Amino acid sequence: MSGALEGIRIIDASRVLAGPFCTMILGDLGAEVIKVEHHLAGDETRGWGPPFAKGESAYYLCANRNKQSMTLNLKTEEGRNIFKQLVESGDVVVQNFKTGTMDKMGLGYEVLKEINPKVIVASITGFGSDGPYKNLPGYDYIIQAMSGLMSITGEAEGSPMKVGIAIADVLTGLYTCIGILSALQHRHQTGEGQEIDISLMDCQIASLINVASNYLVGGMQPKRLGNQHPNIAPYQVFPVSDGEMVIAVGNDEQFKRFAAVIGQPELAMDEKYKSNQLRVENKDTLVPSCEWALKQRTKIEWKALLDEASIPNGPINSIPEMFADPQVNAREMVVKMEHPLIDDLQLTGSPIKLSKSPVTMRTHPPLYGEHTDKILENYGFTTDEIVKLRTKQII
The missing domain is CATH 3.40.50.10540 (Crotonobetainyl-coa:carnitine coa-transferase; domain 1)
Structure with a gap:
């Protein structure tokens, strides 16, 4: 060919x-x-x-x-x-x-x-x-x-x-x-x-995509957020019992499943977290609750549970770990x-x-x-x- x-x-x-x-x-x-x-x-x-x-x-x-x-x-x-x-x-x-x-x-x-x-x-x-x-x-x-x-x-x-x-x-x-x-x-x-x-x-x-648009459309002065996202929550690096991983909850249905997986289904019922906009606005209280739960298991355990629930997630790989990954x-x-x-x-x-x-x-x-x-x-x-x-x- x-x-x-x-x-x-x-x-x-x-x-x-x-x-x-x-x-x-x-x-x-x-x-x-x-x-x-x-x-x-x-x-x-x-x-x-x-x-x-x-x-x-x-x-x-x-x-x-x-x-x-x-x-x-x-x-x-x-x-x-x-x-x-x-x-x-x-x-x-x-x-x-x-x-x-x-x-x-x-x-x-x-x-x-x-x-x-x-x-x-x-x-x-x-x-x-x-x-x-x-x-x-x-x-x-x-x-x-x-x-x-x-x-x-x-x-x-x-x-x-x-x-x-x-x-x-x-x-x-x-x-x-x-x-x-x-x-x-x-x-x-x-x-x-x-x-x-x-x-x-x-x-x-x-x-700069959405960051530029946030400023041009909404006048928002973008700030450094480290490993958090300016428009989505929870969407960041989380510590677990044996390291760190990224969990990216992209919509309300995913959040309901996520809350259940981490053993805190009540988070999905809380009025402060019912929509992504509210979760972003109340991130300061939401994230600590998630962190506490996630520290109870390992990266391998959480990946299996989150994959089963179709929650986007992944370990933070080193370059050697990435090249050893079977998907790669x-x-x-x-x-x-x-x-x-x-x-x-x-x-x-x-x-x-x-x-x-x-x-x-x-x-x-x-x-x-x-x-x-x-x-x-x-x-x-x-x-x-x-x-x-x-x-x-x-x-």
Whole structure:
């Protein structure tokens, strides 16, 4: 079975996480991805560690499978001309240079669309192509701070906290992927390419969902709630006799069952707790009653009882515990790949399960410049010409 994006060629001039994460998804879906890296250093994440496996950083490996790597000096005319050749036969360009950098190099959208009117150019920046911050560099940590995300993350009386992963980068990668797929559909209908302007700041703000809406609609100043929910109760971390677990009671019927399971059916009859709105308003008295009851049993005991009653719940797993979970293994969320240096390379699997055109793990995250010669040969360069390009530090 062929991938859903087989026949689509992606020219990936991005690095670090948001862009490479996006292009890896497109590669998983069957697209050909040519990763264009700096001719002297390559993607910065190649040096981000430890850990390293045979010199390859775990950070780089997480976002670069199903790609070919070539090196190219875009500050030279010859390097830019090679890039234009790639674009001429490509479908999508993904880049995350600072705003205006591609234009300064003579590789902006207006130039590239003259070379290939059908090309789609996805430009990822910290703050977008316009506005007072357009020229500022964008880093995930800064975006988490400026977007308001950190102000609502952490314990109520504690300091603002960042999320444990580069969530703004990940979300931006996903939004960029959606934009590219939409632009490909538009091109299918009209024959036209287009430019996609994606910023980390915009993506993180859009992802504030109900918290942003609470402020815009109700004027509510969001507060840090730790592991509680601003709109639902009880919906949080609870201590049990041997640790902690999350219990998420999402509606009134679930609350009735929950109250019965924990041996306090009278809570469901109490006028203060009969609706979710009332439970949120009276959380200060509801939560202690639940905590007392839940401390009487273990995580395993409560999970069995709550699962039987269809109450959403789960233990707080460590990363090793998560990867040992039978559900994770059943869903093939760990994949093994052959690699020229690493004997037993394991990577996180894809969450996209397509019945007719499944994702495939075809090629390992490429070594730095691994495919430079092969790619240039495919574009008609001779061995002697490639040697000269390398001597002149074009590649």
